[in-house]
Amino acid sequence: MSSLAFNTLNEKQHEAVTTLEGPILIIAGAGSGKTRVITYRIANMLESGIPQSQILALTFTNKAAKEMEERVKELTGKKLQNLTISTFHAFGVKILRQDIEMLGWRSNFSIYDDVDRNQLIKETGRELGFTADALDVYKIGSLFSNIKIGRWDWESANDQYRKLYEEYQSGLKLYNAVDFDDLIGLPIKLFREFPEVLQKYRDRYKYIMVDEFQDTSIQQYLLMHAIADRNVAVVGDDDQSIYSWRGANYENILMFERDFPGVREIRLEQNYRSTETILAAANGVISNNTNRKDKALWSGNGSGKPIEIFMPENESAEADFICEMIQSLCISEKRSYGDFGVLIRANTLTRAIEEGFLQANIPYTVSGGTSFFQRKEIKDIISYLRVISNHDDDINLLRIINTPRRGIGRKTIEQINEIAKNQKCSLWTSINALISAQESPLADKMKIELESFVNMITEQRSLLLGGKGLAKKVRAMVDTVNYMDYLMQEYQKNEKAARFKFLNIEHLITSIDTWENNPDNFDTGLYAYLNRITLISRDDMEDDSLKGKVSLMTIHASKGLEFPVVFIAGAEEGLIPHARSLEEGDGNVEEERRLFYVAITRARDKLFISACRKRRKMQNVVDCTPSPFLDEIPANLVEYHEPQGEVSDDMALNILASMKNKFTM
């Protein structure tokens, strides 16, 4: 008898969980128990005797992958050593580490994130003699990305950057590095050119699942399609497609039906998450979209409380409002801080709200934005590790060669670069050539500096690559390079900042420690660690730290999550829909609406929305209008709190007191 509690599934869910053979398309509305269906389905496969090694589940975020794995582990009580649950990108890395040598890279290649990529574009562009205004790396970066993911081609794009693109590509190869888009693109290339490699994967994976299918790009679809035989289950919801700017293409659903004949479609339409009020609001909004599959999402959770819309004077009043609400709900409804999610459209909006939290002493975590791993001090340390593991990684070498300051400045680097360019070699090789050259153009002093840098890296390499205890060794390395002294010196005038950065590094080392002591982790080497962290952009390093804290994040980052109480802050025209999306055409407005829909449907019990009347933008204060989407919420579900005009402090306190009263009843 199966130990799985199938009786807790509804009829449709049950169908999805027990249909293991053949292609299926699961249309899963918001809150319809999608994650549950996927985890039960995997557990069911395992119970039916399908070996772990044959199962491949692809997700969008690390968070989702991790959560899925944990839930399957709970359900089955098994060790999951051979089960592959990973993000598309992590799966790509896995393939490339195995076989990238066939494409001319070495298997210890570095993975460049956007910052690294833009840096490389800038360097390459300068060499090619682009002027500063033609070298908008942000734009060029996204152009290149769009080319790589197959959204644009050179016919339609701006040709003047074509040469730069080619140089950029050969730069990557020279430095033994790949960028994020390559993590999907190169495996496809590998499969095309070396069918025997593809066959390995086709032989292994017999059951494939894809989560958030509406957000997969054409390339990701192709990667999946290359491996898949016919037992493929894709799960998605076209109303929650919010990544078209990253190449998501909901026409993949049509392609899927074409490429896999006999698709069985299963619709999950019962929402288990939200109150009827919240769901009706969401449905009211999304029904304004023309381009969608019609759906009848319903909830049996009772009508619940009305949605409240506030119009604070400015962003700091908004922050105060959110803080007050959270604190009064903690008392009146015995909520804990972990019950709240505060959602925003753009990372720049976090500041005011964070300040509010700090002032009110409310514990919180921010995810997305300048994530932990994007912080300068963390990137520096990671750059050391990357150069230690891959000497030819020029971008990371440049980052650290003079950090902390070693007196190796622009002129010296130019000379190194010159040699590298002439010899078509990496900077590392070029430095070594300079050191051992008899007649060198460099001053002796510089030679000594460079030599000690090279020796330090080489020494660290032999230390870090052998044996156990990575965390300890990293700490020793940080000491060896005197990084802490460097911080103190650089931030003399701002001791707080220095202390903060100091702590971040401690944090990093602790996280390495927990990582290597995790019993589920069999490879605790440096490569494995670097492998893992390049793909983590959100701070899902410590799960337990999330408990008891208010979550502050972008709407994009909130996908797949839920909170008992949700605040949507900054619901203003120009933010949602974002001003940029209006410039680009009306398809984008529909995506903005879907984004707003995703935000609403994160809420279980109660939803607050706020739209400021004025907001600081850059240096000046701008008048704001509420988002037009607010009018699309049926009026009977909403309590509007109109602005009172200028409110004196006394009055504000009174209003607060009465609000608190209302919630203590």
Next chain:
DNA sequence: TTTTCTATCAGCAAC
């Protein structure tokens, strides 16, 4: 030649 200081510019979403 390298470091430090000052002025200027620009800001959507993420693996």
Next chain:
DNA sequence: TGATAGAAAA
């Protein structure tokens, strides 16, 4: 507000 490029100072 932060990052970055160019100018002045060491």
